[in-house]
Amino acid sequence: MNVYHPRVSACVWLIGMLLLGALGLKTLSRDWLETGFLALLPKIEQRPEIAEAIERHSQLINRKVIWLSGAASAEAAIANARKLERQMSDSGLFGKITLKISQDQAVNQYKQLFAYRYQLLDAKTRNLLETNPQALLDQNLEMLYSPVGQMQAAMLERDPLLLFGRTMNSQKPNNLNLEQGVVVLRDGQKVWALLLADLDNSQLPLEKLENLLQLTQNATAEIKKAGGELLVSGLPLFTAYGSESAKQEISTVGAGSSIGIILLFWFTFRSVRPLLLSATAIASGLVAALIISIWVFGKIHIITLVFGASLIGVVDDYAQHYLCDSFGERDWNPRKGLAAIFPALFLGLISNLLSYAGLGFSPFPGLQEVALFSAVGLFAAWLTVVLLFPMLLTGFQFAHEPALLKLAVIWERDWPAWVAKNRSWLAPTLLIVLASGIWKLTPRDDVRLLQSAPPALLQSAEKISQLLQVRDSQFFLVSGKDQKEWHRNEQQLLEKLETLVQNKALKSYEGLSRYWPDPEAQRNNYRLVKQKLFDSGLAERYMTNLGFDRAAVAAEAKAIIDAERNTLKLEDWLVMADEGKQSLWLGCAKDRCSGIVALSQIQDFAALTSLQQLPGVVWVDHVEELSSLFARYRIRASVLLFSAFALVLTGLCFKFGWRGAATVMAIPLVSALAALAMTGWFNQLFSLFNLFALLLVLGIGVDYAAFFFLAGERRLSTSLAVTLSGLTTLLSFGLLAVSSTEIVHAFGFTVAVGIITAMLTAPLIGTRAKAVSDQKYT
Amino acid sequence: MRLLAIILLLLPLQASQAADLLVDISARLVKNEITEGRFRQEKNIKILKKPLISTGTFTYHRKQGVIWQTLSPVPSVLLVNQTRLLTTQGEQNLPPAFGRVFTAMFGGDLQLMNEGFAIAGANGQGAWQLQLQPKDPLMQKIITGMQLTGDKELKQLDIREANGNFTRITFEQITHPETLTPAQVVDFERLSSPR
Numbered sequence: 001m002n003v004y005h006p007r008v009s010a011c012v013w014l015i016g017m018l019l020l021g022a023l024g025l026k027t028l029s030r031d032w033l034e035t036g037f038l039a040l041l042p043k044i045e046q047r048p049e050i051a052e053a054i055e056r057h058s059q060l061i062n063r064k065v066i067w068l069s070g071a072a073s074a075e076a077a078i079a080n081a082r083k084l085e086r087q088m089s090d091s092g093l094f095g096k097i098t099l100k101i102s103q104d105q106a107v108n109q110y111k112q113l114f115a116y117r118y119q120l121l122d123a124k125t126r127n128l129l130e131t132n133p134q135a136l137l138d139q140n141l142e143m144l145y146s147p148v149g150q151m152q153a154a155m156l157e158r159d160p161l162l163l164f165g166r167t168m169n170s171q172k173p174n175n176l177n178l179e180q181g182v183v184v185l186r187d188g189q190k191v192w193a194l195l196l197a198d199l200d201n202s203q204l205p206l207e208k209l210e211n212l213l214q215l216t217q218n219a220t221a222e223i224k225k226a227g228g229e230l231l232v233s234g235l236p237l238f239t240a241y242g243s244e245s246a247k248q249e250i251s252t253v254g255a256g257s258s259i260g261i262i263l264l265f266w267f268t269f270r271s272v273r274p275l276l277l278s279a280t281a282i283a284s285g286l287v288a289a290l291i292i293s294i295w296v297f298g299k300i301h302i303i304t305l306v307f308g309a310s311l312i313g314v315v316d317d318y319a320q321h322y323l324c325d326s327f328g329e330r331d332w333n334p335r336k337g338l339a340a341i342f343p344a345l346f347l348g349l350i351s352n353l354l355s356y357a358g359l360g361f362s363p364f365p366g367l368q369e370v371a372l373f374s375a376v377g378l379f380a381a382w383l384t385v386v387l388l389f390p391m392l393l394t395g396f397q398f399a400h401e402p403a404l405l406k407l408a409v410i411w412e413r414d415w416p417a418w419v420a421k422n423r424s425w426l427a428p429t430l431l432i433v434l435a436s437g438i439w440k441l442t443p444r445d446d447v448r449l450l451q452s453a454p455p456a457l458l459q460s461a462e463k464i465s466q467l468l469q470v471r472d473s474q475f476f477l478v479s480g481k482d483q484k485e486w487h488r489n490e491q492q493l494l495e496k497l498e499t500l501v502q503n504k505a506l507k508s509y510e511g512l513s514r515y516w517p518d519p520e521a522q523r524n525n526y527r528l529v530k531q532k533l534f535d536s537g538l539a540e541r542y543m544t545n546l547g548f549d550r551a552a553v554a555a556e557a558k559a560i561i562d563a564e565r566n567t568l569k570l571e572d573w574l575v576m577a578d579e580g581k582q583s584l585w586l587g588c589a590k591d592r593c594s595g596i597v598a599l600s601q602i603q604d605f606a607a608l609t610s611l612q613q614l615p616g617v618v619w620v621d622h623v624e625e626l627s628s629l630f631a632r633y634r635i636r637a638s639v640l641l642f643s644a645f646a647l648v649l650t651g652l653c654f655k656f657g658w659r660g661a662a663t664v665m666a667i668p669l670v671s672a673l674a675a676l677a678m679t680g681w682f683n684q685l686f687s688l689f690n691l692f693a694l695l696l697v698l699g700i701g702v703d704y705a706a707f708f709f710l711a712g713e714r715r716l717s718t719s720l721a722v723t724l725s726g727l728t729t730l731l732s733f734g735l736l737a738v739s740s741t742e743i744v745h746a747f748g749f750t751v752a753v754g755i756i757t758a759m760l761t762a763p764l765i766g767t768r769a770k771a772v773s774d775q776k777y778t
Numbered sequence: 779m780r781l782l783a784i785i786l787l788l789l790p791l792q793a794s795q796a797a798d799l800l801v802d803i804s805a806r807l808v809k810n811e812i813t814e815g816r817f818r819q820e821k822n823i824k825i826l827k828k829p830l831i832s833t834g835t836f837t838y839h840r841k842q843g844v845i846w847q848t849l850s851p852v853p854s855v856l857l858v859n860q861t862r863l864l865t866t867q868g869e870q871n872l873p874p875a876f877g878r879v880f881t882a883m884f885g886g887d888l889q890l891m892n893e894g895f896a897i898a899g900a901n902g903q904g905a906w907q908l909q910l911q912p913k914d915p916l917m918q919k920i921i922t923g924m925q926l927t928g929d930k931e932l933k934q935l936d937i938r939e940a941n942g943n944f945t946r947i948t949f950e951q952i953t954h955p956e957t958l959t960p961a962q963v964v965d966f967e968r969l970s971s972p973r
Contacts, residue, residue, distance in 0.1 A: 073893050103916070139867050142854045145832040147819060147846060147947060148863065148876060150920055154941050157825045169871065177871065180914050186861040186872075547826035 004335050006391035013387040017284060024291040032294045033206055034301040035243040038062075040366035041447065041626055049594065053477045053586060054622050057596055060583045061471065065094075065212075065234035066464055067195040069223060074179045074191045080228045081182065081193040084219050088197055091215055093208055096198040100181040109576045110168065116568045117163050118529045118560060119522035122170035123498075123514070125163065126525065133532040137161075137542045144546070160543050160556050161533060171515055187467055192231075194468070199236050206247075206302075209240035216240075233461035233470070238453050245452055245740045246302040253309035257732035261316060264727060268402040268720075269323065277392060278319040285315040285381030292376045297369055304369040306736070306744055311374050313732025314352070314700075315381035317725035318345055321707070322385055324721035325714065326398040334393040338386070344710045347655075348703040349382045351648060355699030358644050359692050363633060367692060404723060405716075412719035412763045419764060437677025441686050445630035447623055449685065452741040469508050471598040476611070477586075477618040478511070479594035483570060486593040487518040489616035493597060496611055505608065507601035512584045516573045526564065534560055630688050637691040644695060645669070648702055656709065663765055664709050668701025671757040678753040685746040693747045697754030700729065704762035711766060719763060726759040799899055800888045803906045807886035808930050808954065813838040815952035817846075822944045836949070838884035839958065842966040857969040864969055879910070879924070883932055895924075905929050 038058075069084060071077040085099045113120065121129070128136045140162045143149040155165050176194075177184050183194040199208075216232055223230045261282075265275045289308060293300050325341050326332040356378070359371035419426060464470060478493055480486035490513040497509045517525060533539040534557065543553045574582055586594045602608060612619040645665070652661035672694045679686050704722050711718035733755065736748025814837050821830040834848040843859030857864040858880055863872040882890040891897065891910060894917075899908035910924040919940055927934040931952045937945040958966070 075893055138852060141852045142848075142866060144821070144823075145819070145830055145848055145852055146854070146856050146865065147880070147945075148856070148858075148870070148873060150873070150937070150939055150943070150945075153821065153823050153943050154920065154939065156823060157941075177873075178916055181916055188861065546830075547823075547828040549827060552825065 004338070004390070006334065006394070009387040010391040013384060016383070020288055020291055023295060024287065027291055027294045030294075031205060032299050034299040035206060035209060036239050039299075039301055040303060040364065042363040042365065042629065049479075049592075050477060050618065050620055053475075053594070053596060053620060056583060056586060057471075057475055057598070057620075058473075058622075060580070062235050063095075063199045065197045065199065065232065065236055066468070066470070067197070068192040068231040068464055068467065069195065069228060070190050070192045070231065071228040072189065072191070074184050074193070076226075076228060077184065077191045077193040078180055078182050080223045080226060080230075081195050084223070084230070085195060087215060087219060088195075091211060093199060093211055093215070094197040095200040098196040099193075101178060101183060103181065105576075105578075112572075112576055113167070113568070114158070114164055115563065116522070116566055117159060117167065118526045118563050119566055119568060120167045120515075120517060121163070121525040121528070122167055124170070125166045126528065129528050129532045133536065133538055137533075137538060140542070141546075160546075160548060160552065161529075161539060163529070185467060190229075192467060206243060209236070209243050212236060213240045213244060231460045231464050231467075232457075233464040237457060238451060241453050241457060242451055242741070243302050246306050249306045249736075249739050249744070250302075250309045252738060253306065253732060253735040254312065256735045257310070257312040257728065260731040261312070261728050264404070264724060268404045268724060269398060270400060270402070271398075273392075273396060274319075274323045277323070277389060278316050280388070281319040281381045281384040282312055282316050284384045285377040286311065288380035289373045289377030293369060293373045296372060297365075300369050300373070301366055303366055303741070303744065304373055306739065306741075307370045307747075308373050308377070310732040310736045310748070311377045313729040314374075315377050316728055317348070317703070318382050318385040319389070320724045320728075321345060321348075321721045322389055322393070323396075323398065324717050324724060326393075326396055327402075327717040327720055329717075332396075332398075334390040334396070337393070338390055340714065342386075344707045345382070345386070347706045347710075349378065351702040351706075352378050352699040354648065355644065355695040358640055358695040361640060362637065362688070362692060363629070367689075402720070405720060408716065408720045408723045411723060411759075412715060415760070416764050433681075434673050434677045437680040438673065440680035440683075441676060443631070443634060443686050445627050445634060445687055447626040447630060449687065449742040452739075465601065469510075469600045471510075472600055472602050473623050474602060474605075474608070474619070474621040475599055476511075476597040477594060477620050478597055479592050479616050479618075481591055481593075483588065483593050484518060484520065485616065486595060487513050487521070489614065490595060490597065491521075492614055493611060493617050496614070497597070497599075500604070500607055503604075503607075505602070505604035506599055509597055509599050510581075510584065511597035512570075512581065512595050515577070515581065516568070516570055518570075519567050522567055526566075530560055530564075634688040634691060637688055641672075641691055641694055641698075644698055648698065652702075660709065664702060664705040667705035667758055667761050667765065668698045670761050671701045671754045672697050674757040675750045675754040679746070679750060682749075684749050685742050687743065687746065689743045689747050690750045693750035694754065696751050697758065700751075700755055701758040701762075704758050705765055708762050708765040715766070722759070722762060726755060730755050730759075797889075797892070799901060799908075800892065800897065802901050803899070803908065803928075804886055804888045806901075806906065806930060807888075807928070807932070809886050810954035811840050812955050812958065813884055813931075813952060814955055815949050817947055817949050819945065819947045824942045836884075837958070837962050838881070839962075839966060840885055843969055844880055844884060845962060845965050855965065857965055859969055862969060883926055883935065886932075905933070 067081070067084065069077050069081040071080060081099055085097055088094055088097050125136065128139075140152070143152045143162075144156070152162055152165060155162060159165065177186075185192050185194070199212075216237065220230045220232070261278065262275065265278060269275070286308065289311065290300075293304070321341050321344070322337060325337045329336075353375050356371045356375040359367050359374075362368065362371075476493060478486060478490045480489050490511050494509065494511050494514055497506070497511075500506055501508060539556065540553055543556065570585070574585060584596045584598065586596065588594075599608070609619050609621075611617060645668070648668075649661055649665050652664050655661075656664065675694060675697055676686075676690070678684075679690060684690075704726070707718050707722055708715070730752060733748050733751040737745050737752060739745045739748060815835070817834060817836050819832045823830065832848050832852075833850050834846070836847070837845040843857065843862075846856040846858065848854045848856070854866045856866075858872070858877055860877045860881055861872065863870040863877065878894065879891060882888065888908065894913055895910040896913055897908060897910055900906065906928060908926045910926070912918050912921055912923075921937060922940050923938045925934075925936040925938075926932060927936075931949070933949055935945075935947045935949075937947075939945075
């Protein structure tokens with residue numbers, strides 16, 4: 001190395017770090033942590049109108065937290081809900097809390113819509129009028145003569161035919177009631193009070209999520225103590241639990257790898273200097289990774305930090321190689337050491353960077369972040385080793401025999417010897433284990449695996465969606481060239497859905513045209529009422545028999561004549577509708593009008609998807625869409641993996657010739673196959689993410705193999721370095737396997753198996769050169 | 779100050795009086811698994827010139843609820859328990875207090891009514907009377923008060939509505955059979971089967 005100027009390079013390093021620090025002051029002062037699960041997913045690869053519909057559909061649910069306070073009596077349930085409401089408003093977390101339903105809106109709606117009672121018929125009433133109008137009046141009589149019909153009796157004065165009550169009743173679910181102004185539902189012996197809350201905004205900073213979690217846990221315990229039960233559901237809560245477990249994992253992985261490294265270093269070097277140097281390399285790597293990633297992406301996800309914590313075990317590899325190189329050589333100095341290991345160090349960096357760059361090709365923002373974070377971290381740590389270490393290692397001596405050396409010796413000498421002796425049965429066994437494990441692999445491409453949630457929350461959410469009609473994430477997008485066509489298309493769909501509800505393919509559906517008949521339907525409804533009830537004389541007879549006086553009969557006859565020209569426009573109807581119904585309308589653009597038909601508790605997906613053959617109907621299943629995207633990218637990632645192997649092989653051919661390149665590549669190849677086989681054998685999750693993990697195995701495998709291939713007479717120090725770095729890397733990725741998020745867990749598992757295999761196979765390289773090193777150290 | 783003290787003293791007293799009253803009256807009522815009888819219901823609706831009068835039979839089962847069978851003028855069946863209301867027209871919205879009151883009053887579980895109603899009344903030698911006033915302001919807008927009258931059995935229920943409508947239901951020929959008839963069993967099964 002002609003350019004060896006330790007002081008100059010240290011200065012360059014220092015300047016770089018200062019610049020980084022300045023950048024850090026700017027970027028870290030912002031809110032830079034992303035916690036939402038959706039941020040991990042790729043942008044919707046969809047036509048814009050579908051993307052917009054998905055956006056609208058999820059907007060309503062993304063910020064909502066639903067609570068149900070249950071008790072044996074409505075009073076107790078409502079009292080508990082009241083207490084919770086107070087705690088919630090004190091917490092300042094929520095923008096809107098709804099417990100008591102304002103009567104004003106309902107009264108207002110009643111008043112405004114009443115004028116259109118002959119126009120707004122629900123499907124059942126329309127049916128009855130068409131087939132048997134007398135039955136409709138008989139039903140009125142049945143209610144009026146029953147002990148319950150107080151409401152009907154009260155309405156009789158304004159609406160003798162009781163038509164409007166039917167319309168209003170058809171607009172709300174059956175099992176909901178208002179008590180003390182609170183929505184209450186009964187389920188067996190239990191009474192539940194409903195409390196809805198909207199978080200302030202969809203940005204969820206970590207401390208708010210912690211507060212939300214705390215509030216939930218406290219309230220659940222408190223209500224349980226009072227003899228009640230609290231159910232809670234909502235995306236913010238899932239996010240909160242996800243972040244909480246991610247936070248714990250970061251500290252487990254971070255602390256675990258740090259402690260491991262400290263212990264290993266202490267027992268190996270018995271000196272503080274290597275420890276401090278390594279810590280510097282790791283810290284500068286992580287700090288650079290964090291700052292640059294935030295600078296590039298604006299915000300980084302908490303899951304990225306979980307992966308980031310595992311980087312600790314990888315970034316210290318370079319430092320270990322340099323430090324270990326000094327072992328056993330009496331006249332070692334930093335200059336000689338760097339010259340000796342630089343080629344392998346450089347190759348290691350390139351292969352690692354290449355493999356992380358491969359991660360960046362995935363469409364998942366989460367993995368792109370991990371890729372950049374790791375690449376920057378590695379590069380910064382590498383620069384620290386190359387630029388700063390030469391100066392600080394001046395006078396460093398490593399002459400004692402570390403405890404780890406025994407292991408390294410067994411590993412680099414006894415182990416290859418044993419393998420060579422037993423290869424007659426080892427090779428076929430290995431082949432069978434690998435082949436059968438890979439045969440067992442079954443891919444699972446479910447996007448929900450990215451999210452982790454405790455079973456209690458899942459149960460709670462499940463129970464809530466049974467009690468309430470919570471919308472599923474799947475829905476229909478219905479459109480037409482104008483309102484009229486949209487309405488016709490939606491009506492056709494709703495008709496089919498009604499049959500499916502009868503057949504239990506789903507629990508319920510919700511579409512605007514169920515509540516709002518278009519002008520043409522309104523005219524038809526009016527004509528139906530007029531013809532079947534008034535022109536036929538049925539209404540008059542019914543009223544007279546019930547005991548109305550003549551004036552009342554005449555007034556009703558006049559009311560229907562006066563109402564003939566009434567038409568309720570969609571815009572006017574929407575103003576009066578509740579937020580849930582409003583969200584179903586997507587509006588009209590220049591040549592199309594569209595709306596959403598929401599569904600709940602779908603049982604038979606096939607029956608529903610077949611409905612998209614109807615005109616203007618599109619089935620939208622965002623989750624399934626993403627999962628199939630996972631599957632598609634799993635195949636793409638396999639191709640990427642093959643090309644990465646081919647690329648590295650070609651590169652190595654230029655450097656070592658084809659024989660050497662094949663030797664080196666055998667290590668990552670066997671390691672990757674072993675990782676896949678073990679995933680199969682242990683029935684671990686196999687998805688897109690395992691393949692990305694294999695990219696890392698490629699990088700690490702080439703790294704170890706190259707060190708051994710180039711070791712020559714430095715074989716012992718090399719094996720010491722590789723043992724040390726292998727153990728630390730294994731520790732940090734192995735700790736990833738504790739993650740409760742299935743995908744992170746699978747990633748950790750795959751890399752861990754890959755590293756173990758690479759560690760076991762790498763020393764088999766270059767055993768022919770062993771004789772030389774044997775002479776040197778014995 | 780003195781007045782306040784008296785009121786404070788009186789408050790818990792009143793509450794316990796109401797509770798005692800319910801216990802006393804409950805004690806007088808015959809308690810059986812099954813209660814059966816005939817009813818006559820008269821609804822006086824302000825805007826109608828004549829009352830709506832219906833008659834029929836009722837069956838109460840302690841665990842299963844009430845079968846309310848109107849025989850005249852429009853034959854129909856209504857099934858109700860604490861959580862559910864079924865009519866000939868199918869599943870109906872159950873008015874909050876209705877299921878509770880209806881099942882509690884036939885069963886003599888008057889204490890159950892403490893939830894949701896302010897209770898006053900008199901326990902006389904021959905007959906007893908209870909006045910129930912809904913606590914829920916929303917319900918007060920519909921029902922201003924109810925009155926139950928009875929001796930060993932419940933004899934009469936009056937419902938007074940905010941708009942001036944008034945309903946009186948009288949019960950007679952009350953018996954306590956040991957078992958349900960097959961038809962009644964079928965009806966109750968319908969009520970308890972899942973939606």
